[in-house]
Amino acid sequence: MIDFEPTQEQKETVATAHKIAEELFRPISRYYDEHEHESPQEIIDKLWERRTEINLLGLDLSAALIVEEACWGDVGFYLCVPTPGLGGAAIFATGTQEQIQRFLGNYNEGGPKWGAMAMTETGCGSDTSAITTTAVRDGDEWVLNGEKIFITWGKRAMEIPGGLVVVWATVDKSAGRAGMKSFVVPAGTPGAKVEKLEKKLGIRASDTATIVFDNCRIPFENILGSPEVRKIDKTGTAGFKKAMATFDATRPIVAAMALGVGRAALDFVKETLEKEGIEIRYGLPRQKLSTLERDVMDMEANYKAAKLLTLRALWMMGQFLPNNLEASMAKAKAGLAVTKITQKAVEVMGPLGYSRKYLLEKWMRDAKINDIFEGTGQINMLIVARRILDFSREQLK
Numbered sequence: 001m002i003d004f005e006p007t008q009e010q011k012e013t014v015a016t017a018h019k020i021a022e023e024l025f026r027p028i029s030r031y032y033d034e035h036e037h038e039s040p041q042e043i044i045d046k047l048w049e050r051r052t053e054i055n056l057l058g059l060d061l062s063a064a065l066i067v068e069e070a071c072w073g074d075v076g077f078y079l080c081v082p083t084p085g086l087g088g089a090a091i092f093a094t095g096t097q098e099q100i101q102r103f104l105g106n107y108n109e110g111g112p113k114w115g116a117m118a119m120t121e122t123g124c125g126s127d128t129s130a131i132t133t134t135a136v137r138d139g140d141e142w143v144l145n146g147e148k149i150f151i152t153w154g155k156r157a158m159e160i161p162g163g164l165v166v167v168w169a170t171v172d173k174s175a176g177r178a179g180m181k182s183f184v185v186p187a188g189t190p191g192a193k194v195e196k197l198e199k200k201l202g203i204r205a206s207d208t209a210t211i212v213f214d215n216c217r218i219p220f221e222n223i224l225g226s227p228e229v230r231k232i233d234k235t236g237t238a239g240f241k242k243a244m245a246t247f248d249a250t251r252p253i254v255a256a257m258a259l260g261v262g263r264a265a266l267d268f269v270k271e272t273l274e275k276e277g278i279e280i281r282y283g284l285p286r287q288k289l290s291t292l293e294r295d296v297m298d299m300e301a302n303y304k305a306a307k308l309l310t311l312r313a314l315w316m317m318g319q320f321l322p323n324n325l326e327a328s329m330a331k332a333k334a335g336l337a338v339t340k341i342t343q344k345a346v347e348v349m350g351p352l353g354y355s356r357k358y359l360l361e362k363w364m365r366d367a368k369i370n371d372i373f374e375g376t377g378q379i380n381m382l383i384v385a386r387r388i389l390d391f392s393r394e395q396l397k
Helices: 008-034 041-049 061-078 085-094 097-104 154-159 173-179 238-275 291-318 324-349 360-371 377-389
Strands: 115-118 134-138 141-152 164-170 180-186 192-197 208-219 231-233
Touching: 008 041, 008 061, 008 360, 061 238, 061 291, 061 360, 085 097, 085 115, 085 164, 085 180, 085 238, 115 141, 115 154, 134 164, 141 154, 141 164, 141 180, 154 164, 154 192, 154 208, 164 173, 173 180, 180 208, 238 291, 238 324, 238 360, 291 324, 324 360, 324 377
Parallel strands: 115 164
Antiparallel strands: 134 141, 141 208, 164 180, 192 208
């Protein structure tokens, strides 16, 4: 039987994470929202000091519970936590044991460092199989050329010693998805340059970068997996499937991020109503409830449904079970849920919700990215439909 009841150890860790979110994140959340691209160094330093106290590096149930608490405090600050990030997830999903040890073995040593993943390009967003960045072998090196956009942690990962970026590129354009491979580019590598930082609607404490690779040379052994171009079956290819395996691991964590933002908005609404003496009458037939009561209950139902899907996807991954369907279900539902919850919260609170005096309007802005990155809601719903109907990519586009 699947049991999602947290253990005593998990409860204690979550309580610590909540305290950090409440006492460290919340008080300066507005400041860094209004000072985009100013690095929250005090947050980074304190989280690095306490890195063994709360583990934000994992891709499991415990990590999801901690991530939710962190994002309840501020999702932008969570995206500043020094970790291997998406780059680390890609290495775990596609690299050898030797590569995992070589690239990630020292992440808790030295100073803060970050890992990022560079996949999206100007001409291909959700269609990650259409990347044009190239990797050409030249003796004992690979030469990368191309431009990647919307890279979370991109600047920190590329410019701070010890960081890395996992770059998805094609080694053979004529092979289509079969030619898609991933490469590790360490921070400071010549030919890799941060071109610009995005000005964003939300998650403004985090950096989102464009990186240009201009004859960027890396060692041959920095390719993750085999350099061989080969097809697996009619539905996919080796390189492409490894890229998707990365998302199967990270999409539930992004869903947990969404849960944190959604719960922050929901808590604000319920606490405000309680202060005003407004009671939510649970247990009554829906037709006897006020519109406000129905709205709050719908918000709660959306949150709980998304959380159960998220926990299930992570539990399956922890049991080494295929979770492609469940990961996409969790990501799609959580992205939709947090968007609805935060928008409804602003609507319910009226001028109070729209005012910058409170963080509610910020949470609405922070929420939307969870429905976009790591695969848009539409793309994840498409994946869900394909899996349920047993359709190939060619049969259902």
